[in-house]
Amino acid sequence: MVTHPLIAMRGIVKRYPGVTALRDVSLSVESGEVMALVGENGAGKSTLLKILAGAARADEGVIEISGETVQVHSPRESQARGIAVIYQELNLANDLSVAENIYVGREPKTRLGTVDFRTMERGAAELLSSLGIDIAPTEIVGNLNIALRQMVEIAKALLIDARVVVMDEPTSSLTEEEVETLLKLVRQLRSNGVSVIYVSHRMREIFEIADRITVMRDGAVVGVRDAKTTTPNDLVHMMVGRELEDLYGVRTSPVDATATPTLEVRGLSSGKLLHDVSFSVRPGEILALAGLIGAGRSDAAMTIFGAAKRGGGEILIDGQPMALRTPREAMDAGIGFVPEDRKHQGLFLGLPVRENMSSASLSKISRLSLVSRRRDRDLARQYAKQLGIRESAIEVAAGTLSGGNQQKVVLARWLARVPKLLILDEPTRGVDVGAKAEIYQLVRKIASEGVAILVISSELTEVLGIADRILVMREGYGVGELAAAEASEKRVMAMATGVQEDVS
C-alpha cells in the first residue's frame, strides 16, 4: 500500500492584480510532523496557508488530504477536514468572553435551543487547563494582552479536533517565556499525532521545533530541508539568496557621554501601569527597554509620545521640561513613534502606501494646506528606495503588503520627519531576517547621525545585539539598567522576571 502524506498541496498558483503571489508551489506534510515554513516577507507563506484554509482560492493547483483530492472553498470546509488555522492577525471578538470565543460557531445548546453557557464554560476551562493556560473562561477577551489572546486563538483551533494546526507567525507578539509555553504546546500536539505547519521568522524557534523546513522565496519553494541536517546560515542563504554576516551592525563612533540627553525621563508614572520610571537617552545612543509583555514598556513609550495620560513625573527634551500632552506636541518636540500594533495603531490599511508614508509630514508636502502631488510622490519614492520597498508598491493599498513591508512603511513615515528622538516599539515584529538586518542597519545609521533611539523589543537577542544600554522593566517599574558590555540574556531575564538566579 502506498502511504500518502497527510496534506499535499501541488502546483499552487495564486495571482493578485499586479503580482503573482504563488507560482507553482508544492507543500507536503506528514502526520505528526512539525513542518516549518520560512521565507522573506512577501514570499507567499500566508497566501499559501490561506488557500489551505479556504480563505483564498488558488488559481491553479490541487490540495490532497491523505491522498484524496479535495476542494476547500471556505474556512468552514477546511475546518470540517480537520485543518485549524491560527492567522497572523488574530480573529477574536474582543467584547465576548474567552469561552464564547473558543466556541464561536459551535456553541453547545440547551434543550430549549439557547446557548448552554455552563457546558461551554466548563469545556473551555478544561481545554485551557489541558493546555496549561491560566485564563478564566469568563474573562472578556478585550481585557487580555496579545499573548493571552493568542492562546485563546489556539484553544479555539484545538476545539475542532484538528489533524493539522496551521500557525502563521504565532510568536511574533510573544516574549521569550511565552514562546516557550507555546513551543511546549506544539510539542504536545505533535506527540498527540497532530501535524503542525509553523511559520516564523525566528530561526531559534524553528530549529527548536521543526522536523522539516520548507523554504520559500518570491512565491516559489526553493527547497525542503531536514531540520537536523541543516543550519540557520544555510536557511538564511536560501531565503534571501545571499549571506548576512552582521545582523545588528556595530557602533562606529562612541556616544558622547557628556552631551545633554535628547530625552530625559524623571519619575514617570501613568495610571496603574507605570510607576516612577527614570532614564535618559543621549544623541546617537540606542537605549532598549527590555521586559516581559505587560512590564510597562509600551506604556512608557505611549506616555512620552503624549498618547497616554501622564500621571506624574517629568519629561525633558534637550534639557527642557515639556508638557507633551498630545502626539502632536510630541511630534513638534521632535519625537517620532513607531507603535507596537501596526495594523491597529500604525497603518491606514485601505490607503495607498504613499499616503501612509506622508501622513505625519503633510505640512512638509503642502503649502496653504494644498498637497503637492509631486512632493508627495517624491517623498514616497525616496523612502521606498531607502527602505527597499519596490517602487510599484507605492500606489497599492498598504494592507496588501506583507508584514515586513508594512513595518517599513510605518518606519518611513517617521524617518520622513527627521526626528531627534525615535521611539520604536517592536520594530521587527513579523519582519524577515533580511529586512530585520536592513531595519537595524538603518537604525544604526540614523543613530550615527545623532538621533536618539528608544527601542522596545521582546526578542532578547535583538535587544542585546542593538542596544548601547538596556533598561529592564518589570510590572511598571524600572528595575535596573545594564550597559551593553555587562548584559547577557540570563541577566536580563533574571531582572525581567524578578527571579533571583546565579548570574555569575
Place this chain on the structure above:
Amino acid sequence: MTINGETVKRITQTTLDGGPALPAAARTSLSEKVRHRLLKIITARESTLGAVVILLVLYLSWASPYFFTAGNLTVVGRQIALALLISVGMTFVILIGGIDLSVGSVVALVSVLSGEAMVNAGLPPVVAVILALAAGALVGLVNGSINAFAGIPSFVVTLGMLAVARGLSLGISGGSTISGFPPGFLYIGQGAFLGIPVPVWIAAVVAIVAHFVLTRTTFGRHIYFVGSNEEAAKLSGIRVRRVKISVFVVASTLAAVSGILETARLSVGQPAAGNGYELLAIGAAVIGGTSLFGGVGGILGTALGTSLLLLIQNALILLGISAYWQQAFSGVIIVGAVALNMWRRQRN
C-alpha cells in the same frame, strides 16, 4: 463628464477592484500613458455606475417622449442639485466612518427660519440666508462636538438631532407653512443662468470644490486618515476631534444650503420639508462606492449615485407609477444597489 485621472487612480488603489495593476508609468511613452489612463478609467469603480446612468438616460429618452424635454430636464436637474448638496456633505461624514441622520431636519429648520426672517421679520434676503446658514452650521457644530468629545456614536447623536431640529421647526412655525418671499430670493431657487437652473450651478460648484478638498488638501487627507484608522491618525499627530467636528459642520451647512434653495424653489417655508432626505443621501453616497466603514469613497461616485436615484424617481413618475408607491420603490432600490455594490467588492 471628464474624469480626473488622479481620483480614478486613488479609487482603483484603495478598493483593489481595478483590473490588472499598472506598472510604474514613469518613463513610458505618451500613447502608452493615454492607454493607461483609459484603462484606469475603464476599470475604475465609477465607470460601471456611470454606464448605468447613461443607459438609464438613453432608455428614458426612448421610453418616454417627455423625458428629454427642456421642462423635464430642468426639473430633474434641480432635484439632483438639491439632493447632491446633501449627499456631498453626507459623503464627508461617511468618509470618517460616521453618519448624519439630521440633514433632512436641518432642511426643515432652515426652511422655517428663512421664512420667519424674510417674511415675518422682514429682514433682507442676504441677511436671512446668512442667518439660516449659520443655524445649519451650528447644528453641525453641536452634532460634531457631542460625537467627538462625549464619544457618543454619530448615529445616536444625529438621530436625536433629527428629532430636535424637526421639533424646533414645527415649534417655531407653529406647524404652518410660510409664504410671501421677496422675488429676489426666489430667483436662487427658480431662476436660471445661461439656461441652466441656479441650483445646478451652485451644486456643481460645491461638488467640484468638495472633490478638490478631498483629493488635494491636507483636510481631505485627514478625513481619509480618520476614517481609515482613527487610532493611527491620532498617532500620526492628526487632531482627530477637530476633523470630526469640521465634517459634521460641512454636512449640516450643505444641508442648510439645500434647504434654502428648496425654500426658494417652492416659495414656501415649511416644517415638513426634507423628510427622508437622509436616506436618499446615504443611499447615494453608498451606491457611489463610499464605504460605511469610512476611509473609502469620493464625490464623483456620490454625484453618480445621486443622479441615478433621482433619475429612477423621475422614471417612476414618467412611467405613471403612483406617487404613493414611489417611496417604497426608492427604499428597495437603495438597499438593492448597495447590496449589489458590496457583493461586487467582496467578489474581487
